[in-house]
Amino acid sequence: MNKDQQFQNQIKQTLDRQSVNPETENALRKARQAALAQAPDGGMPRWLPATAVACLLMIVVGVLVTGGDHPDALPPITADELAVIASEDELELLEELEFYIWFEEDKNA
Amino acid sequence: MDPPVKQALDVFFRESERKAYLMAMALIHNHHDALELVQDSMLKLVQKYQHRAAEEWGPLFYRILQNAIRDWFRKQKFRQVLGGLLPWQVSDNEPVEASAETQVQLDDELARVVTALNRLPLRQQQTFLLRAWQEFSTRETAFALSISENSVKTHYARATRQLRRMLRDEDE
Numbered sequence: 001m002n003k004d005q006q007f008q009n010q011i012k013q014t015l016d017r018q019s020v021n022p023e024t025e026n027a028l029r030k031a032r033q034a035a036l037a038q039a040p041d042g043g044m045p046r047w048l049p050a051t052a053v054a055c056l057l058m059i060v061v062g063v064l065v066t067g068g069d070h071p072d073a074l075p076p077i078t079a080d081e082l083a084v085i086a087s088e089d090e091l092e093l094l095e096e097l098e099f100y101i102w103f104e105e106d107k108n109a
Numbered sequence: 110m111d112p113p114v115k116q117a118l119d120v121f122f123r124e125s126e127r128k129a130y131l132m133a134m135a136l137i138h139n140h141h142d143a144l145e146l147v148q149d150s151m152l153k154l155v156q157k158y159q160h161r162a163a164e165e166w167g168p169l170f171y172r173i174l175q176n177a178i179r180d181w182f183r184k185q186k187f188r189q190v191l192g193g194l195l196p197w198q199v200s201d202n203e204p205v206e207a208s209a210e211t212q213v214q215l216d217d218e219l220a221r222v223v224t225a226l227n228r229l230p231l232r233q234q235q236t237f238l239l240r241a242w243q244e245f246s247t248r249e250t251a252f253a254l255s256i257s258e259n260s261v262k263t264h265y266a267r268a269t270r271q272l273r274r275m276l277r278d279e280d281e
Contacts, residue, residue, distance in 0.1 A: 004269050008241040011272065014222045015242045018131050027144050028130055032122040035151035039110040039118075039159060102252050103165060 114159055121166050122151055129174055132238050135223055136178055136231070146181060150174040171243065171253040175235055182231065225275040229268055232256075236264035237272070 001009075020028075110118075126147060133143035150173040158169050226234055232254070239250045240261070247265075251258045 007273050011222055012241050014218055017219055028126045031148035032126055035155050036115055036119060038152060039155045
């Protein structure tokens with residue numbers, strides 16, 4: 001263990017000695033309970049009805065606008081893509097891809 | 110929420126909440142706001158990430174908390190600027206907390222360390238606390254602070270060097 005590590009360990013041990021008063025302990029317990037109480041239940045995901053409506057709308061609009069086959073048209077949007085477009089949660093998931101990449105790399109490291 | 114997930118989250122929070130609060134207090138010195146930031150971070154983790162694997166919760170929770178702390182500093186800065194320009198607009202400022210010692214019990218040695226820590230730039234404080242105290246890896250710290258691993262190494266080395274110098278100088 002080098003000098004830096006010894007010093008860091010010493011600081012860690014000092015910081016570990018901190019304690020909070022009973023009032024704060026109580027407030028933290030309440031905060032935890034409040035957070036857990038507000039968790040969404042295991043039923044239908046919030047975004048599902050909105051996604052279904054958005055999918056239906058996109059299909060109707062697509063049919064009305066294109067009105068038939070167009071050889072040069074872009075490939076049709078898949079149901080998965082529609083779900084991503086319509087769902088805020090899915091968008092957040094995509095935005096956090098860096099986390100998944102990091103997590104996989106970390107596991108393999 | 111599935112009962113096993115709820116139970117696992119409850120255990121995770123029990124293990125993390127005290128250190129998360131103390132870390133927030135070490136950085137912002139405001140008991141009420143530190144509690145609020147920890148509670149908001151818990152809530153966000155539950156609402157957005159409860160379905161993630163339990164081993165992912167730690168880095169995610171601290172990322173949410175560190176972002177909240179950064180936003181807190183931005184708001185303080187904004188209030189200061191606004192206070193300078195329009196003093197009457199911020200007359201409802203909360204009173205400054207008496208001291209961290211009223212909520213967190215510090216002995217002399219601890220007080221010295223915390224005081225020295227607070228003299229470092231915020232990024233160095235955050236990096237040092239996550240690496241040395243929370244024992245996050247360089248990679249986990251980089252994720253929690255949304256910075257590169259090289260930046261973590263630089264901040265950590267500088268923080269360690271500065272802290273050692275400050276604490277040694279006090280001893281002499």
